[in-house]
Amino acid sequence: MDHSRFSSVVSHQEVNGILLNRLCLPVFSFGLTLALALVFGAGQATLAANEGSGRTEILQTEDAGGSTPDPLRACEQAVELDPVDAWNWVQFGVLEQQVGRLEAAEVALNDALAVAEADGNERDLSVVMTARGHLQRAQGDLAAALESYRTSLAIIERLVAQDPGNAGLRRELSKSHKRIGSVLEAQGDLVAALESHRAGLTILERLAAQDPANAQWQRDLSLTHVAIGDVQRAQGDRSAARESYETALQVHPSDQEWRDYLVALQLRLADVRPGRRGTLAAVQSCEAIVAIFESLVALAPDNANWQSGLALGHLRLGQVQLAGRNVFTARESFRASVAILERLVAQHPDNPAWQSQLAHSYDELGKAQFGLQDVLAALESFQASFAITERLVALDPGNAQWQGHFAHGHSRNGDLQWSSDDRASARESYRAALEIRRQLVAQSPENERWQTDLSVSHDRIGDSLNAQGDLAGALENHRAAVEIRERLAAQDRDHAGRQRYLVVSYVKAANILKGQGSKQALETARDHYRKALAVAVRMQERGILTFRDAGLIEEVEHLLATLPDE
Template sequence: MWRPRAIWPEGRPVCWRNCSGLLPDMEFTEQLALLQAAAGDPAKLALATADLAFPALPPGERLALREALAAAAIAHWFDANILADLLEITAEESRVLHGRLCQLTVVEPFPARGETAVNVHEAARLALRKSLAAERTDWFRTLSERTATHFAKEPTPAARIEWIYHRLCSAPDEAASELERLDRDWSGTAHPEDREALAVALRELVGTGLIHARALVWASLCIAWVREDRRETAQLGDDALSIRDLARDVRDARAESDAESLLGEVLQAQGKLGEAQVAFAENLAISRRLAEQDPSNAGWQRDLAVAHSRVGGVLQAQGKLGEAQAAFAEDLAIMRRLAEQDPSNAGWQRELAGAHSWVGDVLQAQDKLGEAQAAFAEDLAIMRRLAEQDPSNARWQRDLAVAHNRMGGVLQAQGKLDEARAAFAEYLAISRRLAEHDPSNAGWQRELAVAHICEGAVLEAQGELGEAQAAFAEGLAISRRLAEQDPSNAGWQRDLAVAHNCVGGVLQAQGKLDEAQAAFAEALAISRRLAEQDPRNAGWQRDLAAAHNCVGGVLQAQGKLDEAQAAFAEALAISRQLAEQDPSNAD
């Protein structure tokens, strides 16, 4: 039977499929028998499309086509070159098979990877992969290794993802270590969309049940850290525990350490600072042992630095500023050495910037504003260089935005309002671009909310109350949406309380006392819930004291002096207790 054939330039066949139904070359009874033989098995049904599309081919050629379809399903996409490497056939043989595969109903164009790239439909592809892995395991691993070898030659992020995906299928234990290194490298340098694409591929692989042991541990860790980066942290509790347990079962100390770090982040996001400190301490202990075993392993030295920074973060959140500063100093010392060893390593430069920012934070909390500004200046200078090197890297843009925010905060604390306003304007501009680029990224939405709040604070300090109120309203609206999306995220609840407090302050400054009182009441209610959830959280205790103070201030302005005195007494009692716990804390 003759049928039309679309032609690429230079005579190359493009994908064409018969969309009008089964080809009439095969008798209906033969078609029915073929489909019945598949017995509803999606892999067999996919392979049957080769017989249905090419009934006139000799049996040997139809068998070759079915084999080619099964092999093509190993990769997420393929072209004639990939097919030739998979089947180890000549370019001409591959061109013919590729042309025929393009005519199957289970194959579709994949233009994102080139004009002749195609892929097997997802459901058929996964079914064929699962069938091969179960029934022809050695051939499945051989095809996976050939696919990995093909993509190992390409440096693009998409090729690196495809490479590690197939390495995990062909040599899982070796690939687990390769994935560990890839994730460490990408954590500081890769574009967020590339890390998310890696997580999508790994999630698919985990879902198929084709990987186990260390390969499963590291794939699960990579997926979880991408979610953490999107600030889905508070939702990861069960995942963090199961990954840690599996890491212990397979005796992978590095993975166990990473899982403890992830668990600490989850617990801290939930406001459970004591438990978070325990997890971070385990992370630090394992990281220290590994670094001492092999001081020349720069990756383990970097992990040790990060472990110190996480311990410092939770200590600072508990108001233990001296201990936090010591932990951050350890982080900074290690990252400075690594960055000096290899100034071209952008990931280490980024880590060094982060270390400076942590030091600046704890110095500012101790009212050492000049030293804090110097630390933030180091952070900002590094992040500005990195962001200029690759303006398309959204992760570095976000880091630059946060560096501007920190600089704005310390400038405002010193009364340098015009300079602070300029810094916050940079923060807001970058945060707005990122949030518009990916509205589903909760982390970027949160940054935008904070940027509006910071803008409002400096406007209020400059007496521009209407503009400040509008900025605070923007921040409040975003913070409310985030808090409603995930009520278990204590950080977002705290952000909402801060936003209410800021709105109340600017309303009070405009003489709108009843509205201000309502806003302060919202902030107080949230702060009280958080402080009751973890009385050891010094930050939340400070927030609660501030909320009582704000309520007292507006009550005093309304002439309700007894109620105001009671509120101030609550604030004073909390502040006195905090001062006794840590006399070095200037706050």
């Protein structure tokens, strides 16, 4: 079987400072490709970096004058000339997806599938199924995407068994595992996601050992370590995540290429190390990526994929600005992201990925507006985010990430309703969030983020019931929060947020018990206060007691002193 299409066959040209291949797709350097993947995250890495500069190209075109061609027209001509070549149809579908025409992309890929099945070429069929998986992810259908990726994986496994010495096939097999891992992570199945990423890692480690000088394989190896670290971070295993990220840094391309990657990786490492995320290096990295996509958009304003990349760049820039407490500049970055995405969603209402991105941008904009005391504007942004997420969840109730955002929206609504003294509505919102989060934790109990969110829901409901006078219900919820937070705090004693959450839950439960007044309740309250004090003292000893919590020890000691003598 001919696998020659795994080799690179594309020449490049530079337009307005951006290196392009003959289909007008950007070709990024090794280090910058990695930086894009890091900044945009696993779910957006393919979109942002076009799966890296090592991707096989299928079609070459050039007009008579040697100027930049129209890629869609080139694909149209290709399928007209050779309608029984599945690769032409795949490229046509990919480009239709890039400009946001998902229905047209689906038609093209269905034609590709029909051609590949009629021809019986398994390699072509695997390519088609991978492209269908990418499209189905963009459509928000994770279950269908997973099925397509698994079908492609099974084909590649058969091809590798037939030709075990083919390095290109083995690399493609590793990428298939990575794609599956990414979908499983989006569905919330972190254990299975980690297993898939590690299967891909095993293949890449063998390839890299055979040829340590192969930069393409080293790139894949580094990004797979990052993907594993992302899953480990979601599981709450910061130590393992840190180890994975640091292993990713052991790849050694040229210093110039590596600089971009080193800067972007700080966004990952900062999440698993003590300290603030809003570093100057992180801001500069995001600014550089925004500038790249601004150049691309100026080159082709109608390219919806590049518009989406620019919106993501503004979103990430705003997040690091907000983390660095630059609230004014963060608000402007979020506004830029929202403006781009509103146009994209209006032009392509059938693209749920962009709707999800818009909901996220609205939510971040609301945070910045609230931080600037612009409460009405913040409320409008939060409501816009919630409405979009509600529609997405109705579209695909099995999308765990959307469900998590929906629960966050309910909880946010509850906070706003509570601050407006609409406490009955607030309780309903908190309960709605609680039920969603219970289901998510039941599906993926190892997901640390969802465990934390569930504890927050119990905390909110406990507070609301306490204000209502339902002390038994309040205590039940605060104890549920304590149980979760004890477990999370024990997993990572250097995580200041987890330790502080635990102190708060101990104190809230103790305050209710103290109000009950019985001897047993008072003794349990004393035990909770002492536990809270022990955690706060340990935070101080470890150097993770922040400035805002400087009075925490004194406060807990005062509460303990208010109890009657033993």
